Amino acid sequence: MSGEDRRMVTLYGSYASYYTAKTRSYLRKKGIPFVERPPSHPRFRSVVRPTAESKRIPIIEDADGLIVQDTTVIFDHLEARYPDPPTTPPGPQQSLAAYLLDLFFSENSKVAWHYRWNFMEANAHFVRTEFGRSFSPRGSDEEVDRYGGLIADRMSGYASVFGITPEIFPVLEEIYLEWLDTLEQHFRELPYLFGGLPSMADFALMGPLFAHLGRDPYPLHVMQRRAPRVFRWVEHMNAPEIVSPEFWDYPQAYLEQDEVPSSVKEMLRRYCSDWTDLYKQSARLFSDWVEAHPDLPSGSVISEADLDQPPVGPARIVLRGRPMELNAPLHPLWMLQRILDWREGLSPSEREQADRFALECGAGDLLGLRPARRLTRVRNRLAVL
Ligand SMILES: N[C@@H](CCC(=O)N[C@@H](CS)C(=O)NCC(=O)O)C(=O)O
Incomplete structure (x- = not known):
């Protein structure tokens, strides 16, 4: 060994x-x-x-x-x-909020992508070196830059897949600054999104907030200048302790009585209003695909090109007044299906609470979507069941 x-x-x-x-x-x-x-x-x-x-x-x-x-x-x-401490909060409202934020932050990297790839003057050297070093950790400057350049070219090519055009830049920045302002106030009062324990939503939030927004030179400074508490949260999310120095006397537990902080509701509301249409289009395109492939046996991988997370077709949405053309992703529907399964497993009274909460946060339409055929994973690829 x-x-x-x-x-x-x-x-x-x-x-x-x-x-x-x-x-x-x-x-x-x-x-x-x-x-x-x-x-x-x-x-x-x-x-x-x-x-x-x-x-x-x-x-x-x-x-x-x-x-x-x-x-x-x-x-x-x-x-x-390793069930303890649990990353799913106990109550139906907090759980639903955590599942939704997990879906949203795991399946939409556009803000992070923008701040990495559209600020190359500040970011290029750092990002290329980081990419290069993940392939040749102790390589020479030339070697690291060569590898880094190859990967950087591939990643920056995702702009068209993601629909990120210059008209959309200001919208992505507006969305990011809203996250920062909302979270900056949130982390003044609470150590994590749902109180004193980190949930799956906190971990999902580390997707955008660490590697790109909390580490690449340009967005790092945006975060440090505008939202120092958010920066500290990101730092602490990489430490092994649950209790941070600032919240030394805060109980290591989720908020009582299934409370969802207003800041979290606000983030959910904004996200649903911005992106639900994209998921609706994904669901519709997938339904067309299912109709066009009626006899596929269970376990069939969806992509003929053997892609693991294939798009389902072209989507057109309007994001805060600006038109956006992008590939409609299928993977979020697989994650949504998990949430629907979880919802099905609730008791009638818990389901009612979860549904009421979904309506309050503008997530009713999203939870009304059903993939036209059950999705699964085969060989780490999306497949039909
Ligand atoms: N759904 C996957 C997504 C993982 C993913 O896309 N990882 C990126 C790096 S952060 C990647 O490997 N991209 C390679 C590529 O797109 O070719 C997960 O949750 O793990």
Whole structure:
């Protein structure tokens, strides 16, 4: 094993990666022993990636050798093994809010993407070096820059997939500043989104707020100048302790009586108003696709090109008055399906509370969507059941 300790979880990922940030923070706060390795690690290349059949990060290898890809699946897998403290709050309102924010922050990286790739004067050297170093951690400047450039070109090419054109830049910035202002007030009173314990929504929020917005040079300074408490929260989300110095006497528990802070409701409301139409279009396009593929056996992978998270077609939305053309994503529908399953499992009175809360936050339409055929994952790819 050449000095490698395999008695704990290995997290394969990188500091510049959106989804690794969510997972690293989760592992730290849950007190799960782990080591982190870059995607250039020999075991990742020879065993982990070929087994997962995935080109994404992060991927974990658990102590027993089980290899798990996709942060949602990773969290489900680890929650079953390490249930305390739970990342799902107990009450139906808080849980629904946490599930929704997990979906929203995990499935929409546009704000983070914008602040990384559209401020290249400030960011280029740092981002290219970071990308390069995840492939050649101790490489020379030239080598690191060459690798970094290759990856940077691929990532920056997502602009058209995401529909990010110059007309949309100010809207994405407006959305980000709203997040900062709302969260800055929130973290004055509360250590985490739902009180004294970090939930799945807190970890999902680390997706945008750490690797891009809290670390790349341009947005880092936006955050530090405008929202110092948010910056401190991000810093603390990477520390192993649950209790932060600022909240030393705050109970390590979710807020009582299933309370959802008004700031969280506000974030949900804004997100639903901005993006529900996109998810409606995804659901409609998927329904067309299902109709066009009536005889597919259960377990069939959706993408003919073997893509793991294929788009379902072109969408056109209007985001705060500005038209946007982008690929309609299918993956959020798989995450939405989980929320609908969770809702089905509630008692009638809990379901009523959750539904009332959804209406209050403008999430009624979203929760009214149903994927036309049940989605599953096969070989780490979206498939039909
Ligand atoms: N749904 C996946 C998404 C993971 C993902 O897209 N990771 C990015 C890095 S942050 C990636 O590997 N991208 C590679 C690519 O798009 O080719 C998850 O939750 O883990």
